[in-house]
Amino acid sequence: MQSPSKKTFPVLIFWIIVGWVGFLILPWYGIEDFWTFEWLVDGYPLDSDYAPGIFLIAQGEKLWLTPLLLPLIGGLFAYRLGKEHALYANILILAGAFGFAWLIAQGFGIGLRGWSYDWLEAIFGPLDDRQFGMGYGAMLVSACFLFLLTQGIAARGAVNGDVFVVSSIGFVIAVVGVFVFFPIARMLIAAFITEEGSYSVSVFFSKFLSNRLWGLGCLSGGKCGAAWNSLALAVLVGFLTTVLGLVFALVVTRSGFRHKRLLRALTVLPIITPPFVIGLALILLFGLSGSVTVWVSDLFGIQPTRWVYGMPGVLIAQLLAFTPIAFLVLIGVVEGVSPSMEEAAQTLRASKWQVFRTVSLPLMRPGLANAFLLGFIESMADFGNPLVLGGNFDVLSTEIFFAIVGAQYDQGRAAVLAIVLLAFTLSAFYAQRFWLGKKSYTTVSGKGDSGIHPHMPNRLAIPVFISAGVWALFTIVIYVMIVYGSFVELWGVNDTLTFKHYVTAFSVRMDAEGLRWTGSAWNSFWTTVQIAALAAPLTAAVGLITAYLLTRQTFIGKNAFEFGTMLSFAIPGTVIGVSYILAFNVPPIELTGTGVILIVSFIFRNMPVGVRAGIASMSQLDKSLDESSLTLGANSAQTFRLVILPLLRPAILAALVYSFVRAMTAISAVIFLVSAEYDMATSYIIGRVENNDYGLAIAYSTALIFVMLLAIAILQLAVGKTNIGRRMSQPKP
């Protein structure tokens, strides 16, 4: 019943060829400006900077690469033996595992200054050589080893011998391992390094127990530690965004409110707004010389204060920014509560209020917990708003930033702070799972379910409408002010209307060399668009493959696999940023200063959303679809590509849009990873804000908002609608 062995061979020979190409043709080490192909005419293949692995060995250099030839030959040997041979699987496993392990060991063992560890030098004596970060050659060879290994495992009969599934699992584990677990581990280690470079537990505790972290001075008039500040803020934001999100969800689903579309549009806006814009608008409205402040103080003769700087300001900005996320989570849940349950309760003479309190609300528990968790994590990770509005209210995310970039420059302290932050978010992640427990919240079953949701009881409706109205009005005012602010000379000082800021940022000039992008924002703008456009499809791809494995396949360690892939969701961007510089500034993987590190950080930060979206849509597709495809002779790769993917368009779109938008608006991880060549829009804007150049910052942000709206529209067109229409014929793919 399995497809004949012929099917397996093209895959095997493909990866063997890839491995040999990597070893024989492509430069082994990383090259700056690889894609200019200057290296081709600059001494390749003999120059040791550009030489492929085999040329290095032949010239007697980097001899530690020689053992890699063994597994490469081993792969060929297995191919000759053929699949039926008893040793086939074992040889592949041995070759893959040895090759991969050796590659990692030599990468970590030998660095920029020869041996990376003293004990290696003690054993082998001094090494008068060094190596840089791995390049494309090494990348292809390691991919070859990885897939030799997975094919060997598949040949041993794992997951019914399905090569595609085993390889996908291996691939996801490898990339998540390299780009999530490895950096986090590096960061954990950095927390224990003393200034002299040795390891010590006491250094961790002296930084961990610092008063600046855990001080409780605010209870007696002083300042509290950043850890308490962050925690208090995050709990408040999590709670309030959940309440506000629920309010909106109720207005949309359970009231006679007419303009639901408008409300939906309003909730999308903050998601596509660069993070500190709201903070800026708050300053311009409520700061010491803000429009509202001045107006109120003139009217009532109240002395203006700086109340907006600090916790109140950050809290308001975060509520504005994160309530929509809670709303998007809750609307599905509120809609999902089966009306028949509520109708049953009403039939049993429960009042509307009783129904809401004892039936509807408890059934929304998973959604409420999710919304709280999201608000909590977003608040913990938020960087832009505390930076602009924080005043003397220190939170972990900004403290981490200034531990790294401040004049004190203390990576260890940044790592310790990041660990505290991570501990908070992971505890929340865990607590959420624990609280939801194993209760069943399923109310939608296959049976007919045609009821209508009852309207809210009055005592609920009135406060709900009031708070939704206030929030909506506030949001509208803020956004009107943002657009207005981008068109005035100097808000609050000189209110002449002008296009000056847009001209400074986005002017173009025609001259002898053709079109010149002279505006100061173009550079970061194009980088951002490119990186977002590259990261989005890759994020969607990795996310959907993972979702496919999680919903459609069973294999050993699936729970751990799921936890691992969802983990990066609970890791704040600041932590990702810090851990990435610690992990990827030195060989074996050297990525700082490149565009790749930005793309990679976006992929792994946003992947969990792709996974979630994929899981949600895939659970709706009946397994019989896959089964019939497999019965008809397709293998699982073909099934995934031809049957499942086309049905997943909504999930693909969601993942694409989300990762594109996040890549354009993210700041917390980005601020650590940008470089001269790859500057991102958000880091450029924050530079303008620091420089008192609010007009330009706001104009740029406004432009970004419109670009994102446009991009979402284009994506929608490109991906198209799923036609799961039962009566319509299936269009051609």
Add this chain to the structure above:
Amino acid sequence: MKNTFTVISAGLFAALMAAPAMAADKITYYCSAQEDWCQLMANGFQDATGIKVNMTRKSSGETFAQIKAEASNPKGDIWWGGTGDPHLQAAEEGLTEPYVSPMRSELQDWSISQATSAGDKTIGIYSGALGYGYNSELLEKNNLPVPACWKDLLKPEYKGHVQMANPNSSGTAYTTLATIVQLFGEEEGFEFMKGLHKNINQYTKSGSAPIKAAARGESTIGIVFMHDAVKQAAAGFPIKVVAPCEGTGYEIGSMSIIKGARNMDSAKKFYDWALSKDAQALALEVNAFQVPSNKMAPTSDKAPDLDSIKLIDYDFAKYGSSDERKRLLKKWDDEVSTLPQ
């Protein structure tokens, strides 16, 4: 699938096209001065030499951190601008390269003496004195007295009106701390900082932020370099600049070549060019009111005249060293920043 593939390939194509089509000399330029000045210097150098400039602007503290993090594998070539201390610190830690420029004969003495004290690893490109500025409208509105000396800032009526940067994150604020310590002695200096702490409404992260807040009316007094205050006044904000009567410290904005620079020749070209009269004259185009180190470079009449200000004999070697800096910052952290306000 097909569509996803199209998107991916379109993206890859875009990335390929974006890579520079041909090779040329280039330089990675870390800049710690104000953005428009940085940009002007980058463009000016590119126009003058045809060398392609990759610029990153970060504060001097951030840039120092970056250079230190990249020390085993330097990415930058030249570091221009920003207060001298981090440059001296980098020199002390061996992160920068010694270089004696043929332009030295045209430079002011303070610039050369800074260079020799640092083993030629850094050089002064401009200098500016510390002071403070106040928003005259807000001062009047709140019926506050006009300040003239450092000690005036301790008056209780200024409570909640003074802003300065956090010395942990800003070179300007560290210069303030070191100036006060040199002016009043360490003991009395810290008493001053404690008294000042009571009046501070916010320790900002960036050095010039306090005067910008004052310009916008978000705060009344900002402790900054005087040329930053002059700049806000020149931009039309109601800012008055004060040179404190007790005397004050100053900074030497510096430039260093990063050790192990990948484009060493370009870096040296930039170095020589940045010390030239023409390059230093660019400062006036962006309202940078510092005093240039090239004797022949023109100065603005709005710039504070260093001769008329009582300058202390600032000990750059001592207060620029990392041990002294760490000690003072820790003391400030422990004794001042934790006090209730």
